[in-house]
Amino acid sequence: ERQTALLSRRGLVEGSLSKSRIIVLGTRGEMTEFANLYAAEHLIISMRDPWEIAGSITAAGSVFIGNYSPESAGDYASGTNHTLPTGGWARSMSGVNIESYMRRITYQELTPAGLAALAPVITAMATAEGLDAHAAAVNIRI
Known part of the structure; x- marks a missing residue:
């Protein structure tokens, strides 16, 4: 007061x-x-x-x-x-x-083993979204 x-x-x-x-x-x-x-x-x-x-x-x-x-x-x-x-x-x-x-850029690099470990998750999510080419981009590489 x-x-x-x-x-x-x-x-x-x-x-x-x-x-x-x-x-x-x-x-x-x-x-x-x-x-x-x-x-x-x-x-x-x-x-x-x-x-x-x-x-x-x-x-x-x-x-x-x-x-x-x-x-x-x-x-x-x-x-x-x-x-x-x-x-x-x-x-x-x-x-x-x-x-x-400021612009920020992210960078990522996967090893063959890293991509193989992530492949099931990536392909399952891509397939669920109907993005077959995304799934294929992984499958072709592994």
Whole structure:
């Protein structure tokens, strides 16, 4: 209440706070599980030994570690991205970053033994999809 009273956008903050909730969890494991399910746009880990938890976070737009890493640092000055996934999309998407604008190429090379080991799976899936030429491309090689 003291901090809200000092803000120029007090009405907006009060509206947000009226819809906010505090969730108390019993263990660090529960905290991590909830954080990964919620997949926050911004996640602040403000606790003793925050890196112990940070290594378990798999879904967040941007993670702020410790008491001296406010979200506003990431928004304006610390160099991390501010275009982040919202609405739980951090479970499957990253924020926009330099890699968003880079082309990536994958390479693969199979040995004769490797292709022979994969052949039953490849031909079964190709046949199930009605792609006989894909199955033939394997069968001809083995």
